[in-house]
Amino acid sequence: MLKKVIYILAIVLIFVIIFGERNLNNIQLSKESALHTKTVETQSKANSFSSKLTSGKPVTIVFLGDYVTSDDSLPDGNLNHVALLANWFNKNYPDQVKIINAGMNANTVSHMKKRVQSDVLKHVPDLVVISAGLNDAVGAWKIPVKEYATNYQAIVEAIVATGDTEVVIRTPNPTTSVEENVEMKSYIQASRELTEHEKVYLFDFYQVMADDIHAKNISQLELMQNKLHPNIKGQAYLAEQFKMYFTSELIQP
CATH class of the missing domain: 1.20.5 (Single alpha-helices involved in coiled-coils or other helix-helix interfaces)
Structure with a gap:
């Protein structure tokens, strides 16, 4: 045993x-x-926008958007947020950053989708900043949110499919109308959901500005030229918030 x-x-x-x-x-x-x-x-x-920028390599940024982005978004030739950011990049990264403004007045994502090849991809950008939603949600077009999301996704996928290009989704600013801000909610959410894609980042400017307004850190009326669009102060505010986003979230030392 x-x-x-x-x-x-x-x-x-x-x-x-x-x-x-x-x-x-x-x-x-x-x-x-x-x-x-x-x-x-x-x-x-190693091929990301951040690593190329911090290592001294040349980079190209394209800003795709509507009137708020476009060169003619302010009267008398005043600098909007894209031009202010161009100056900031040139100061901090001299002769290294090429910025292309592909903003166009009265654009929806449907318009942007049609010109993504000619106005964005042909520049072979390292980073594309996209802002849309104002015209789609509360402009004259009133694009259904499902169509908005589908076209926006097509733009993002066309850009990231090129390889090393990264994308920042910037949500639009709040309007001065409570009713129109409610209308925008589903469009804002659709924009946020696009950042689930690889190489796509979110700069939730809508939330940043709304938080500052509710905390009484800023007066919204002082920053707007009309109920939809920022004025000179509003564009400067947007540029400052963008700088904070770039340095804290996107540009890694």
């Missing part, structure tokens, strides 16, 4: 050793796989 017990224990011990070695091999393979994955991610990040 004792010999039988010893025999069984010996067999069990052999199985423990064999399965132990197999498990050890699996653990080692997992570590190698994890290391390989990290290496691939590091190589991918």
Whole structure:
């Protein structure tokens, strides 16, 4: 009986050793796989907008949007947020950043979709900043939110499909009308959901400005030229918030 017990224990011990070695091999393979994955991610990040900018390489940024983005968004040739950001980049990264303003008055995402190749992709940008929603939600067109989301997604996918180009979705500013802000909610949410895509970031300017208004940090009426569009002060405010976003969220040292 004792010999039988010893025999069984010996067999069990052999199985423990064999399965132990197999498990050890699996653990080692997992570590190698994890290391390989990290290496691939590091190589991918080496071509990112942030890494190229901080390493001194030239980068191109395209701002795609509507009237708020366009060069003619302010009277008398005053600088809007895109031009102010261009000056800021040139000061901090001299002769390194090329900024292209592809904003156009009265544009919806349907209009932007039609010109994404000619006005955006042909410049081979490292980063594309897109802002849409005002005209779609509360402008003259009243684009259904489902159509808005579909066209916006098509724009984003066309850009990221090119390879190394990254995208920032900027939500539009709140209007001075409570009713129109309610109308915009579903469009804002659709914009936020687009950032679930790889290489797509969110600058939720709508929320930033709304929080400042509710906290009474700013007076919205002092920042608007009409119920939809920022004035000179509003554009400067947008530029400052953009700088904070770039330096805290997108540009990594």
